Amino acid sequence: MTQANTTQQTYDQQLTKLANIVDLETYPIHDLEHPATKALIARCKVQLDDIGCSVIADFVLPEAQERMRQEARKLLPCIFRSEQKHNPYMTKEDKALAEQHPNRYLQHRTAGFINTDIIPKESDMLAMYDNDIMTRFIGECLGIWPIYPWADPLARCPYGVLEDGDYFPWHFDGNEFTVSVSVEQPDEGGTFEYAPNIRSIENENIEGVKRVINGDKTDVYELEWKPGYLQLFKGRYSLHRVQQVKGPRAWITALPTYMTDPDTVNRPEHSKQFYGRALPIHFEREGNRPDNLSD
Ligand SMILES: [Fe+2]
Numbered sequence: 001m002t003q004a005n006t007t008q009q010t011y012d013q014q015l016t017k018l019a020n021i022v023d024l025e026t027y028p029i030h031d032l033e034h035p036a037t038k039a040l041i042a043r044c045k046v047q048l049d050d051i052g053c054s055v056i057a058d059f060v061l062p063e064a065q066e067r068m069r070q071e072a073r074k075l076l077p078c079i080f081r082s083e084q085k086h087n088p089y090m091t092k093e094d095k096a097l098a099e100q101h102p103n104r105y106l107q108h109r110t111a112g113f114i115n116t117d118i119i120p121k122e123s124d125m126l127a128m129y130d131n132d133i134m135t136r137f138i139g140e141c142l143g144i145w146p147i148y149p150w151a152d153p154l155a156r157c158p159y160g161v162l163e164d165g166d167y168f169p170w171h172f173d174g175n176e177f178t179v180s181v182s183v184e185q186p187d188e189g190g191t192f193e194y195a196p197n198i199r200s201i202e203n204e205n206i207e208g209v210k211r212v213i214n215g216d217k218t219d220v221y222e223l224e225w226k227p228g229y230l231q232l233f234k235g236r237y238s239l240h241r242v243q244q245v246k247g248p249r250a251w252i253t254a255l256p257t258y259m260t261d262p263d264t265v266n267r268p269e270h271s272k273q274f275y276g277r278a279l280p281i282h283f284e285r286e287g288n289r290p291d292n293l294s295d
Pocket residue numbers: 171172173235240
């Protein structure tokens with residue numbers, strides 16, 4: 001078989017798989033020239049530039065949503081839970097700063113992950129993630145190319161879970177962008193709130209950050225977030241949090257992670273702290289960093 005044939009066959013297989021998971025009739029993301037896809041990508045780009053956030057409603061088909069929910073529910077007993085007190089920057093508290101400085105605003109995070117390596121191979125979520133059509137579409141929306149699915153066996157596409165009483169406090173992300181897919185929403189709480197572009201490279205806007213963490217909602221948006229929705233988010237400059245979850249239903253959100261440098265994995269310490277384990281690959285690639293940042 002020629003390489004062209006193999007490539008065509010892989011593409012056809014991936015498209016068939018994706019058609020069982022994503023609503024390709026409403027969102028024909030396999031056809032980048034389709035007017036609906038062009039309009040969708042344009043809309044995502046404008047929103048990402050404008051408010052750092054774009055949501056595609058009902059992206060996942062109802063049957064696939066249900067399979068994802070059942071898969072995650074089944075794996076809940078294997079969740080790795082972690083907790084930490086942190087400030088919005090996820091940095092060390094600096095006691096030399098004034099007490100009202102956001103650096104000294106420490107809040108308690110409790111959350112869990114269903115690690116990617118325990119998700120069954122036939123998972124819809126993984127089939128959607130390890131799919132060239134999907135990767136290409138996400139890259140188009142973000143305006144970043146090439147991007148790749150990640151090499152980290154635990155963190156590449158986990159389910160993030162917040163259960164009754166859990167809270168993910170105000171913070172900025174260290175990474176440029178995040179992709180999320182909602183799988184289950186709690187009865188109460190679990191609302192994603194964000195203050196778009198509240199800081200920039202030139203301006204930390206300490207006063208603005210202070211206002212938000214002290215409860216001023218003037219610049220805060222609430223995300224409409226339902227199972228099957230896909231979110232693209234640029235969290236480096238937008239302060240955000242997930243409100244405390246209440247009740248027996250959990251907040252379950254898949255985090256398919258795309259990288260511009262797919263081979264670098266989490267540091268062993270980071271992996272242990274958030275995913276409960278470090279694997280040989282985390283130690284082997286520890287020296288192999290794209291930059292010299294401490295995280
Ligand atoms: Fe975040």
